Amino acid sequence: MADATAHGTGAEGPGTEGSGASPAPEGLSRRGLLGLFGAGAAGAVVGAAGGAGVAMAATGALGGAEASAAAYDFHGVHQAGITTPAQDRLHFAAFDVSDTLDRTGLVELLTDWTDAAARLTQGLEVEDGGAVGGSDVAPPADTGEALGLPAAGLTITFGFGPTLFTDAAGVDRFGLAARRPPALEALPRFQGDALKPEWTGGDLCVQACADDPQVAVHAIRNLSRIAFGRASLRWSQLGFGRTSSTSTAQSTPRNLFGFKDGTANVKAEEREALAEHVWVDDGDEPAWLAGGSYLVARKIRMVIESWDRVQLGEQERLVGRTKGEGAPLSGGTESTAPDFEAEGATGAPLIPTDAHVRLAHASANGGVRMLRRGYNFVDGNDELGRLDAGLFFLSFQRSPEQFVTVQRSLAADALNEYLKHVGSAIFAVPGGIRPGEHVGQALFT
Incomplete structure (x- = not known):
């Protein structure tokens, strides 16, 4: 959870991630349309909280049929799926x-994955x-559930975890x-962490984002199938209703606490901010990661039932913003910079x-900013009948x-009473892939 420059309840170039979006031959599919009104293949019980996600799917940087038909270049200076306008659906593995x-x-x-991803996108x-x-x-070579569906703005982003370089036993x-990369280490334990091994770590990661849930699921399903016997799925997460904007053309979405999220996120149009805060520079170590980034993934469960009993005024004081x-x-307005010196009548x-x-x-935080691409999730309910729901937080940054x-x-954040961090992972995301290369090729040369 975080505000404008971090991760959470109020936080936050197209040309550099390829050649941008181009329309696919087909428009808004029946499956894409159905995807606007539920989790579709995700199987998540969205309920009323999914309203923001529904709206975003229809009114994001690309609207309706255009969003469903968009196709983003897989090749480019940076991997797609970072500054690409945030799509409405996620399957992360x-x-x-x-x-x-x-x-x-x-x-x-990695070569087989690269070839498949270039086609799927x-x-x-x-x-x-x-x-x-x-x-x-x-x-069949393809599982077939995306037959007849357009690209739906699909992006596929790959990352390498610390254990790919040296496993848990220290074996190379x-x-x-x-x-x-010297900075690629397991994240330290933070106050309030309640991490579960089944939601933590991984040698490799694949982030599939799309405006149709079935397209995103199809991508992960087929990459998993290609990996059979070579790599196995450790954990995965489905997400809906993006919780941040990565383009100035996108409106600000809401998280499951009902607050706008990502107001001041780093945007694709902020080239200088991206260079300073997101992309690994040519002069950074190691050289093979230049043009890439570091990805942090955190599964944050929200204590929905307790939050829903909190008075509106107290909710706003906990967040520091108005809910509407x-x-x-x-x-001021949403875009007004917070004045942390301002005092009320009582001082x-x-x-x-x-x-x-x-x-x-x-x-x-010393001027620190990150680029966020988080998503809401609802994974049914637990044994006590409580919603297993929250924020699947994703951020890209130049350094962990x-x-x-x-x-x-955020250890002193009053919101911590309503949050539980249950999953965590970190990955080095290589730079973009040229035609004829495989993802991370510079690492092996």
Whole structure:
């Protein structure tokens, strides 16, 4: 959870991630239309909280049929799915590489994934022949559930976890230990963490974002199938209703607490901010990661039932913004900068000292900013009948220390009473892929 410059309840170039979006041959599909009104293949029970996600799917940077038909280049200077206008649906997956795989096998897996991803993002099947064009006595090359669907703005983003370089036992399985980024380490334990191993870590990650849930699920399903015998799914997460905007053309969405989220997120149009806060520079270490970024994933469960009993005024004091407009409690509109010096009639700060907005703000964290691409999730209910719901937080930053700085600042956040961090992972995201290359090729050369 965070505000404008961090992660959570109020926080936050197209040309550099490829050549941008181009329309696919088909418009808004029946499946895409149905996807606007529920979690679709995700199977999530969205309920009334999903209203913001429904609106975003229809009124994001690309609207309605255009959003469903958009196709983003897989190749480019940076991987797509970072500054790309945030889509409405997510399927995120972390994988463990088989102990039987060697370095050559790992490169072959990444090459196969790259080839498939380049096709899938254009609305194609994983290979020619696909679901129905092959032999009747062999399994189809594509699972087929996306037949007839457009690309739906699909982006596929790959990352490498710390254990790819040295596993939990300290073994250098692939001869990559010497090339591990010094900053790529498991995140430290933060106050209030209640992490579950089944939602934590991973050798590799794949982030699939799209405006049709079935398209995103199809991507992860087929990449998992391609990896069979070489890498296995460790954990995955479905998300809906983006909780941040990555383009100035997008309106601000709401999270499951009902507050606008991502008001001051780093945007694709802020080229200088991206260079300073998001992209690994040519002069940073290691050189093979130049043009890439670091991805932090956190599964944050919201204590929905308790929050829903909190008075409106108290909710606003906890967040530091109004629930309707999203304006800081110091006054103005959503886009007005918070005034942390402003005081009320009693001399108390208008924005409380333990409000989320104050603690997550760049001014409280040495100017740190991150680019967020989080999503709401509802994974049914627990054994006590409570909603298993919250925020699947995703942020991209030039250094993991940016996230660590903000998260430590949030130790005093009054919102912590209603949040539980249950999953965590960090990955190095290589730079963009040129045609003919595989993802992370510079790491192996």
